[in-house]
Amino acid sequence: MTTTTVTQTEQQPLGAALPPFTAHAISVSLPTWGDNVGYEEGEKRVVDAMVSGYPRFFIHxxxxxxxxxxxxxxxxxxxxxxxxxxxxxxxxxxxxxxxxxxxxxxxxxxxxxxxxxxxxxxxxxxxxxxxxxxxxxxxxxxxxxxxxxxxxxxxxxxxxxxxxxxxKVDGSGSPSPKSPTVPFMKPGNRHYSAAKGFNKSPPASPPATQPRFNANVSESSNELLSKDHINYVEERYGRNMPLESAAAAKRALRRRIAGVLVRDTPSDWSTAGGQDIELGPSTRAEGVTENDVFLYSTGMSAIWSAHQLALGARPAAKSVCFGFPYTDTLKILEKWGPGCHFLGRGLDEDIDELEAILERESKTSSGPPVLSLFTEFPSNPLLRSADLPRLRALADKHDFLIVVDETLGNFVNVEVLPYADIVVSSLSKVFSGDANVMGGSLVLNPNGRHYAALKVHMAATYEDSYYGEDAVFMERNSRDFRRRIHAIDANALAVCEFLRARSLSASPSSPSSSPSKPIAVKEVFYPRWETAAHYDRCRLGAGAGYGGLFSLTFTSLGASRAFFDALPCMKGPSLGTNFTLACPYTILAHYAELDWAAGWGVETGLVRVSVGLEEREALLRGFGVALEAAEAVVRKEQGEAKEQEKVEEAEAEAEA
CATH class of the missing domain: 3.30.70 (Alpha-Beta Plaits)
Structure with a gap:
């Protein structure tokens, strides 16, 4: 197992790729609260420093x-x-x-x-x-x-x-003198016009290998291997399938997601995508096969495609977004199709409201009252889980689809497919772990009442645009995902228990790791405590965990900033990485709508943390350092408030 120590020296400079020195990194270092605000405001010092970013937001x-x-x-x-x-x-x-x-x-x-x-x-x-x-x-x-x-x-x-x-483009972005000026171009059809723009020339691509730790870019460039040499090393030592085996890599991924591989360990990788490999019944839901799994270039494209599938296979109607989702899911439901009903808390009382909506819409609609219901299990960033059996009963009664995003729970910990018609996931997260490749999946429930119609529509419309080399890297990264998830689950639970014991939300009987009264952390959002009964209903036994993601709120914005800035781990967007990764989530995801997000319980000062594979004691020490910094700020704020009260009292007495 990969183990690293969380230390302040691991902080990467502003704008650097995360993971460091990775050509196709999917995160970027934003190490301070101020850096994240500067990114959202387009501050020149931040924008000019960035050589990487999350691929849907920062174009490579x-x-x-x-x-x-x-x-x-x-x-x-x-x-x-x-x-x-x-x-x-x-x-x-x-x-x-x-x-x-x-x-x-x-x-x-x-x-x-x-x-x-x-x-x-x-x-x-x-x-x-x-x-x-x-x-x-x-x-x-x-x-x-x-x-x-x-x-x-x-x-x-x-x-x-x-x-x-x-x-044969050189580092300046110009074709080299030896290459043809105009590569071969096929003529387009009548829908395409071949006529004869990012204003500045972008810098060169990041290096494709990892140099010595702390080496600067100019030093590391002397150590880089050629692309062909890199591919040879990956294939020769059994890390990657050969690049021409992309089709086999995709089969292996679909089988892994379907849970039909009888032997799926790193040592068996070379046969996982073979035509003659032994396959068994799915460990997920009865009847699931690799043919029910569809791959996409990103998790969001799987979500978008699920919505397009619903729009294409079912009568038109508004969708339902149940619970506060990752921002683009709601945008998809709003911008494509008839729109959506947003039930942003995702609690049991919201199901009561959903029932009222269904009854009202049924009176005026000749078809189903809603098209589909999208929910995350659990949700990002509040880690709430919906009552899926109750939602399933409503879907059966009113004839609408249920789409569940299982990215955070993941199918090692929970099984949501029996309650859903469609399950989507971002493979870019913990399924990959290495944060160097994007991917997504969509799974159809073969036992769903609309399975046949959905399958027919997918057969007619699905387009495999997942680039083969990305599939090869995703296949390699995911071979040990079950082992990694169990380790991350255990680390995350330990960290959350430590922080919750020092939070205002801890019960009076909870053991405290400090004799001091909790003053900084307000609440720890984690499926162990958030809507726990709903999560546990789908949890796969006592050996399954609660995932690697949690969120924190604080008693003041100053405490949030202090905690985040002092936290000795990597800081940037994304989650599910093998290394611990933190971000001020609301600042990054909802900076232009902070009041709106706060209205749904997603506070401006919320800090989201994705726990990695580091040594547990080192993790706890690191979070202890950050917690002390937050508490120091709160004590200072409290002292300043008391001084202000004294001044105001003195002024009031003088006036009297």
């Missing part, structure tokens, strides 16, 4: 570089572009941009270009790559970025790097 430098070339090649002055992996995604992007801009008053002109890049004739090992370029006025880029962010239908950074290699 290799993708930026490739987009710049495409703008120069196919765009006209004043145009920018978005790169899409398939024609259908490009058309969906165009449709979204036209629809949203028309509703705002003025339709945006959008052009599509199909661009096929092929390697040199003597390189028979690499297939051609087809890009689909969406071109639009540069000032409409924020609208295009909404499509990228909400749908998660992103071009892979590894795909972009492959294109740059085939085009």
């Amino acid at each position: 430098l290799s993708i930026q570089k490739l987009a710049k070339i495409c703008e120069q090649k196919f765009g006209v002055p004043g145009e920018a572009c978005l790169l899409c992996p398939t024609r259908r995604v490009a058309e969906l992007c165009r449709e979204f941009m036209r629809d949203r801009s028309t509703k705002a008053g003025s339709p945006v002109p959008v052009r599509l270009v199909q661009f096929t890049i092929c390697p040199e004739e003597d390189d028979v090992s690499s297939p051609c790559v087809e890009l689909h370029i969406v071109l639009f006025p540069k000032d409409s880029f924020p609208l295009a970025k909404q499509f990228w962010q909400h749908t998660g239908l992103c071009v892979s950074s590894r795909l972009a790097e492959r294109c740059l290699v085939m085009m």
Whole structure:
């Protein structure tokens, strides 16, 4: 098992990739509260420092570089572009941009270009790559970025790097003199126009290997291996499947998610995707097979696709968002289709409200009163779990779909498929753990009443746009996910018990690790205590845990800042990493709507923590340091308040 020590020296500089020195890292270091606020406000010192970021929010430098070339090649002055992996995604992007801009008053002109890049004739090992370029006025880029962010239908950074290699682009973003100026381009169809833009040239891609710890970039560049050498090392020592085995990697992933692999350990990886591997009944739900599992480029694209599946296979109606969700899930339900009912607390009384909505809508609708209900199990960031059996009974009575996002609970700890028609998950999180690749999954419940209709629609519409090299890395990362999840569960529970004992929410009989009265931590949100009965109903026995994610609220914003800044772990977006990762969640996810989020119980000072595989005692020491910093701030604030009270009392006496 990987073990590391949580120390302050592990803090990465602002804007650095997390994990450090990782070419396709999916997080970025934002080590202080002020850095996170600066990121949200577009502060120059923060934006200029960033070489990485969460891929749906920060477009990878290799993708930026490739987009710049495409703008120069196919765009006209004043145009920018978005790169899409398939024609259908490009058309969906165009449709979204036209629809949203028309509703705002003025339709945006959008052009599509199909661009096929092929390697040199003597390189028979690499297939051609087809890009689909969406071109639009540069000032409409924020609208295009909404499509990228909400749908998660992103071009892979590894795909972009492959294109740059085939085009022989140097570090400046220009084709090398030895390469053809214009790579081969297939003619487009009548929906595509091939006409002749990120304003500044992006910096070079991060290095693809990890140099010595604390080495600077210029030093590390001398240690980098070539791409071919990296691939050889990965394959030669059994870490990765060969890149040409992407199809086998995808089969292995689908079988792993379906729970049908009889032997699924790191030592058996080479056969997990084979055609003749022994498969057994699913450990998830009766009848589930790998053919019920569909892979996507991101977890959000799985959620978006689940909504599209519902819209395509069922009568039109509003959806329901049950519980406070990760932000883009709600945006998807609001921006595609008839809209949604938002029941943001996700508590039992909200089911009472849902019943009232269903009864009311049934009186005016000839079809089902709602299309589908989306819920997270448990929710992000409040870690609440819905009463799934009760929701299932309502869905059966009123004939709507239930879609459950199991990312945080994960199917090692809980089984929600029996209560759902569709289960989605972000594989980018703990299933991968290494935070160097994106992915998502969608699973159909073969025992659901609408399974046949959903399966037929998926057969007609599903498009596998998951880039093969990403699947290879995801397959490798996930081989030991069950072992890692159990270790992370145990670490997270220990940390939460420690913090809860020092919180205002602890019961009087709870043992305290300190004789001092709790003054800083207000509440610890963790499934062990939040709606515990609902979580335990789906928990897979006593050996299953409560996941690696928890959130904290504090008695003052100053305490939140002090705790976060002093916490000696990596800081940045994402979760489910093998290393502990923290962020001021509400600041990052809802900075433009802080009052709205607070109205649903998601306070501005909420800190979210994803616990990793570090040595447990080191973790507890680190959180103890952060807690002491928060309590010191509260004591200072209390002292200042008392002094102010004395001043006010003296002034009042003087006036009397």
